[in-house]
Amino acid sequence: MNIREEFSAGIQNTRDSLYDVYTMDLVPGRLVPGDQNVKWVVDKVSDKLQPENKVWLDDDNIGAETVSMFGASDPALGVENFKTMFDRVDGNMFDGIVQEGNKQKRIFAPFSTYMPSALWPWQRSDGGRYTVHDFAEKDLPLSEDLSKTVAMIVQEDLDIDEDGVADWGGLPMFRFWGDPLLGLPTTVLIAGLMFGAAVTFPSWGPIVARKALPI
Ligand SMILES: [Ca+2]
Numbered sequence: 001m002n003i004r005e006e007f008s009a010g011i012q013n014t015r016d017s018l019y020d021v022y023t024m025d026l027v028p029g030r031l032v033p034g035d036q037n038v039k040w041v042v043d044k045v046s047d048k049l050q051p052e053n054k055v056w057l058d059d060d061n062i063g064a065e066t067v068s069m070f071g072a073s074d075p076a077l078g079v080e081n082f083k084t085m086f087d088r089v090d091g092n093m094f095d096g097i098v099q100e101g102n103k104q105k106r107i108f109a110p111f112s113t114y115m116p117s118a119l120w121p122w123q124r125s126d127g128g129r130y131t132v133h134d135f136a137e138k139d140l141p142l143s144e145d146l147s148k149t150v151a152m153i154v155q156e157d158l159d160i161d162e163d164g165v166a167d168w169g170g171l172p173m174f175r176f177w178g179d180p181l182l183g184l185p186t187t188v189l190i191a192g193l194m195f196g197a198a199v200t201f202p203s204w205g206p207i208v209a210r211k212a213l214p215i
Helices: 003-023 038-048 082-089 110-114 132-136 144-154 174-212
Strands: 054-057 094-100 103-108
Touching (some): 038 144, 103 174, 110 132, 132 174
Antiparallel strands (some): 054 094
């Protein structure tokens, strides 16, 4: 069993244990009347503590869909490139909003929006760019009961695309950490390359400098 399988098995065990506790019968007559369990209590409380409906909205005018690499003969070249896109959105680090009642909260999305396609490791099954908006609507790997409990504890509406299943984008502060999380692999890669270049610089720097400079 490799480390990844061990990790998956550990998570599965934890989830199973949580579910066992969740559905375990309480002792009748002490805390609650009859044969009831934690789930029953949670259902009672959650009915009283329904969080406000939350909706995730992408901004059609700010689009990661437009980040692509064009060949010199591509008719799109000159129509939209990195610079024109930056100009168009005015260097905006946000894309879309989360609507919660009357409140609107902006979604932090610089990596999904600006990272060049060649460096972006995420792709949708239809070949499109997988952004923080796709990630937000991805279902959480939790049972319906556990999702309900988590929603009650964090006081958040977890089902942001309103299909009846809790989503990653419903988790607290996801609008801030979802996009950086997607950008992490590329950030680590670039940081590693820069570190490698820096530590090996003494061996190749002077050679390049001698070749490049007229001295
Ligand atoms: Ca959902």
